[in-house]
Amino acid sequence: MPDTPVIEVTDLRKSYAGRTVVDGVSFAVQEGEIFGILGPNGAGKTTTVECVEGLRVPDAGRVRVTGLDPVADHERVARVLGAQLQQSELQPKLTVREALDLYAAFHDRPLDWRPLAERLGLTDRLTTRFAELSGGQKQRLFIALALVGDPRVVVLDELTTGLDPRARRDTWQLIEDVRAGGVTVLLVTHFMEEAQRLCDRIAVIDRGRVAALDTPEGLVRRSAGATGISFTPSAPLDETALAALPPLARAEHKAGRVTLSGTDETVNAVITLLARHHITAHQLRVTDATLDDAFLDLTEAAR
Numbered sequence: 001m002p003d004t005p006v007i008e009v010t011d012l013r014k015s016y017a018g019r020t021v022v023d024g025v026s027f028a029v030q031e032g033e034i035f036g037i038l039g040p041n042g043a044g045k046t047t048t049v050e051c052v053e054g055l056r057v058p059d060a061g062r063v064r065v066t067g068l069d070p071v072a073d074h075e076r077v078a079r080v081l082g083a084q085l086q087q088s089e090l091q092p093k094l095t096v097r098e099a100l101d102l103y104a105a106f107h108d109r110p111l112d113w114r115p116l117a118e119r120l121g122l123t124d125r126l127t128t129r130f131a132e133l134s135g136g137q138k139q140r141l142f143i144a145l146a147l148v149g150d151p152r153v154v155v156l157d158e159l160t161t162g163l164d165p166r167a168r169r170d171t172w173q174l175i176e177d178v179r180a181g182g183v184t185v186l187l188v189t190h191f192m193e194e195a196q197r198l199c200d201r202i203a204v205i206d207r208g209r210v211a212a213l214d215t216p217e218g219l220v221r222r223s224a225g226a227t228g229i230s231f232t233p234s235a236p237l238d239e240t241a242l243a244a245l246p247p248l249a250r251a252e253h254k255a256g257r258v259t260l261s262g263t264d265e266t267v268n269a270v271i272t273l274l275a276r277h278h279i280t281a282h283q284l285r286v287t288d289a290t291l292d293d294a295f296l297d298l299t300e301a302a303r
């Protein structure tokens, strides 16, 4: 029997005041997966995950979390799903310790929050009120609160926004450890490095639709024109021969240096062309496509 996905979103639609912001989004997240949602500002990412959390009611489509409807079965879903709060959702006067105790009390079998607070660097802030925490400390507290209930599924929207590089790396490690314990993670992020490092698969959402859904490597492979090649030829090169190279996205010849972009195939075609003309490529540089390139390609394709 095939595994039932832990999160299932099918043809989700949502409008605000007649403006469609989620326009038929579908994806399924398997148990133990870290699934990323990437997309430009206003693409509909938060609206989508808020429908998964049961915070918004879809206009149409189907959402299931461990087989449950997050709106109709809100309480049961809240028991298996940990979500990262928004700033306004925590009382400013609450201390870190009180917040952790309070959120632990919401759950039947909470984790001991002390090791969690330790890993998130909050131990020396336990008596600090929420309003007096720095932006990064607030963010770390939100991550702790999302995890304290020992959830089966955790939804993290902008996990490491506002964190310094060390805290960001520590948080990534924490999320990897949480996943290693079998927890399924739905992650909205703007950081390509984060998506590449953490996510098994990524849905790129653009203007309310899934523009692509693949592994990070798969998305990069799809990105046409993102492998860069540059060299200084030992003898003048025939421009028309260059322009005919397949598959070539861009070619430039400036101050004796040739810069091309394409795919791995273009690199091979360049090498063959040079060999045929007995030309040596001095200072040959090949740069790989990145998830950044793929993101720009995929979200611009429809423009």
Ligand SMILES: Nc1ncnc2c1ncn2[C@@H]1O[C@H](COP(=O)(O)OP(=O)(O)OP(=O)(O)O)[C@@H](O)[C@H]1O
Binding pocket: 016, 017, 021, 039, 040, 041, 042, 043, 044, 045, 046, 047, 048
């Ligand atoms: N409560 C609301 N009422 C009206 N419009 C809203 C509401 N919430 C979001 N929107 C609009 O819906 C669109 C999608 O917003 P959403 O927050 O889902 O995007 P996002 O992809 O998460 O963006 P970002 O990366 O900027 O956080 C935006 O244009 C936003 O202005």
